[in-house]
Amino acid sequence: MTSDGLSSLCPSRWVRRKDARPSELMEAALALFSEKGFAATRMEDIAQKAGVTKGTTYRYFASKEDLFCEIIKTDIEPRLQELLSLSESAPNMPVLGLLAQIAHHWRITVLETRSSAIMKLMIAEGGNFPDVANYYETKVLIPITQYLESLIRTGIARGEIREVDPQDATHLLMSPMVYAVVKKHCFSDVFQIDYKQYINTMLDIMTEGLKKPVEPQPLPTEGNTP
Structure with a gap:
């Protein structure tokens, strides 16, 4: 899909009122998307949950896809910018x-x-809504993937990280994140996860695998022994 197509799907501006109605609609939509799924949620369902008429919903968002992309723009993209600014x-x-x-x-x-x-919705239903999935990939997945890969390349250049394939290492870093989302939303709590401990364990394992080993110092020769 072209950048023009993405712009038409998720315009950067919508008709606003001075109240919080757009955010209330997005809040209602995300709750329903999470509960019922994207495909099963109708615009009238969103309107009902937000306590407005269906026509009011269309005043702000042209379609369900447009609404979902605005959720990504409002909710996820600022988080991404925070991550990108850490370095x-x-x-x-x-x-x-x-x-x-x-x-x-x-x-x-x-x-x-x-x-x-x-993320759970993208995993479950992204294949059925390629325009929305393409927007998420373009605005979220590609930037964070490129950012992590660039950090790993920097670590290799500095001698902090051993020689690994930066792209493969990036995918391996992101995989536990995806599992955590799947576990949270798709399975029971029979095996509960302490997410802070989970991330710390993942980091411990990945750090040990990525860091460059210390080069052993040569043993002194007999003539140089003090």
Whole structure:
């Protein structure tokens, strides 16, 4: 889909009133999307949950797809910008330490909030709504993937991270995040997860696998032994 197509699907501006109605509609929509699924939710359902008429809903959003993209724009993109700014605020921080900050920031602002439902919907129904999935990929997945990959390349260049394929390492870093969302939204609580501990364990394993081993110092020769 072209950038013009993305713009028409999710225009950067909509007709606003001075009240909080657009945010109330997005809140109602995300709750219903999470509960019923994207395909099964109708615009009239969203209107009813938000306590407005169906016509009022269409005053702000041209379609259900437009509404969902606005949720991404309003809810997820600011979180993403916060992540992208972490390295700018601490340019000399070791890369593995920065990756730990990113992981916990994502845990606090996305995984442990209602925003995690957005990723769950993309996993479950993105294939049936390619325009919405393409918007999410373009605005969220690609930027965060490229950002993490660039950090790993920086770590390799600094000698902090051993020689690995940056793209593969990025996918491996992101995979536990996806599992956490699936576990939270799709399965029972029989095996509960402490997400802070889960992220710490993941980081411990990944750090040990990524960090460059310390080169052993040569043993002194007999002639140089003090």
